[in-house]
Amino acid sequence: MLRLVIAGVTTLALLAPMLWLPAAPRAQQGVEIRIDVEGRGQRKLNVAVPPFTVTTGPESAALGTALAETTGADLTFSGLFTVVTPSVTLPANDPPSLRKTLEDFAGAGAHAAVHGLVAVRGDRLEGEMRVYDLTSGPDPRQIATKTFTVASTQPRRLAHKIADEVVLQFSGELGVADTKLAYVTGRPGAKEIVVSDYDGFAPASVTRNRSINLSPVWSPDARSLAYTSYKNGYPDLFRIFPFERRPEQTLAAFSGINSSPGWRPDGAQLALTLSKDGNPEIYVLAIATGSLRRLTRHAGIDTEPTWSPTGRQLAFISNRAGSPHVFVMDAEGANVRQLTFGGYQTQPRWSPKGDVIAYTARHGNHDVWAVGSDGSNARRLTAGPGDNQGAAWSPDGRHLVFQSNRLGGWQIFSMLADGSEQKPVTRGSGEHTSPSWSPRLP
């Protein structure tokens, strides 16, 4: 049962208009650019995340500490918070003591506190989130509460859900911690698809065919991945359901390449690259019927289709102007226009907010760039070291993951959408490439 109670907001809301920040800058198309608002130099909120209180169940102290650490790491990752981690938990059901502890947190610099109360009941983990405003004077007030239930085998999902809700409370949009990454792990000639939590935890292989598996892309319902595999000898396109006992589907196995899957946001269609008619061209596959619609007709290479969030346009790569550049066309393949010029650009990825297209530009090394979907304001998001490429958006468009060899072998890194806060997501041995960030899990 969902319950969302916000107490004590009214007073703050009355004060807020006087302190209203300038309106966010707007793109030429009139789409609000959140990322510019929340990017580099943004002042962060200090939030205290004390150990969660585990009311029933074994290993209570360790679990409570681990959950708080995970929620705290999620809030840090969001780019909106500086997390302070008190060693003492909150005496949730002892009001005078609770008030005293919250005052201590405020005295230590915290503006807000997040507390989780957890009960292990059989195969379920029930959690309650409580958020306190510590800036409201001598009497800290609880401003939000919400309950969650997850499988007891999935404690990190509870921590992620609490973090996502906290992000919602303070930013107006749900966070992205309760999501997954898919990426490619392996070496040349032997690459498998792996799925992990968004923060790199719990990697698990979803293919084990000892072939070359490439380009995993999450479907919009976060239940399946389209990917290219050589498991039948040739580069064919498949769809796998990593969380279900459900047979894999063959999406395309024509002669030539079957590659570069790009899901339309409604999940009903998949853009892809086929060379069955002579050279690499972009087609749209209707998932339900298997029917194909050809979008490009050009002697050069056309590949890497990525849909706009409205599903009315696609960006793609073509070398029709000599080297590969980013182009945009409408969903019927008409009204083609070139978005990037000169040099070598590949890997376009349309932001889920619609206003920006991330891509990879090669200037000796590769770096991740972004350009307005109207072609304006091309800017560089990474500046080495090494190669940085293959970016994928978070579902809220505030983050990107990408592959970088700045530390030696390929690893997955993340950053905010303005290029700030670059940090590794995967670590350790092995080469990790081609990340795709899932939509929020159902």
Next chain:
Amino acid sequence: MATRASRVFIFLILSLTVALAGCAKRPATTQAAAPAPTGSGQTMAPPAPVAPPSATTTPPPPPPSAARPPSTGPAPAAQTPGARPSPKEFVAMPGVLKDVFFAFDKYDIRPEDAKTLDANAGWFKSNPNHLILIEGHCDERGTNEYNLALGERRAKSAMNYLVSQGVQASRITIISYGEERPQCSEKNDSCWEKNRRAHFLVKPR
């Protein structure tokens, strides 16, 4: 509600700037470090990806059958026009069938490589009982998907040349490996040159 929450956020941020400007660094607090992924052995990580999403009480999951009923079928689009010979059945002919090479991001046949192709075409024509597999390869520079397309074009360029020299197109199958099967793994020009190639294999009919 979102607006109110945003206002709370803004108010709290401004509280920082206005009321707590001097309190930014308190010794009693520490910033949390992002945890390091540690593989499958940790206690916090589920051993397998996720449990069925039905165990949550967050916004209700979309009914599995609502959006795409036909997706429950096993294979909606497995259109394979004709049986393709398995690439594993083909063997290289070292010293007899030579590779041809390409400039970075190019797939045109250069004059010196045309001579190599002429020689290969001669062998193919005098051994008509062999089927031909042409692999297209790229160096590791450039990006994955584009290189897959580029390798396809290289194999196709070699195929078109052979056909122009009288080799039957029906004998030829092409496959692109993009940058996935380099024959040289060092990161330098001479190695990258070796990897930008079309490679020829055969098998008896």
